[in-house]
Amino acid sequence: xxxxxxxxxxxxxxxxxxxxxxxxxxxxxxxxxxxxxxxxxxxxxxxxxxxxxxxxxxxxxxxxxxxxxxxxxxxxxxxx
Numbered sequence: 001x002x003x004x005x006x007x008x009x010x011x012x013x014x015x016x017x018x019x020x021x022x023x024x025x026x027x028x029x030x031x032x033x034x035x036x037x038x039x040x041x042x043x044x045x046x047x048x049x050x051x052x053x054x055x056x057x058x059x060x061x062x063x064x065x066x067x068x069x070x071x072x073x074x075x076x077x078x079x080x
Contacts, residue, residue: 010076017068018061026053026060 004012033052037044044052072078 007076007078010072010078011069013076014068014072017072018064021064021068022060025064026056029059030056 030049030053033056034044034049037048037052042048
């Protein structure tokens with residue numbers, strides 16, 4: 001088990017962290033965008049919510065991937 005926490009596995013841990021962060025980040029971004037649309041007075045019907053959910057998924061994927069790669073790179077000290 002100790003061998004999994006070696007610096008050569010930083011990419012594996014980065015991807016694992018990205019997957020775990022993706023779902024809550026997507027939900028938070030989606031809720032914030034639906035509430036913003038409601039506040040603006042735009043109708044947030046099912047089709048609009050589905051579109052906002054897809055957009056939130058793309059944003060969450062990029063955000064969680066970038067954060068997890070930088071974090072695990074810092075945590076394992078790769079490149080320094």
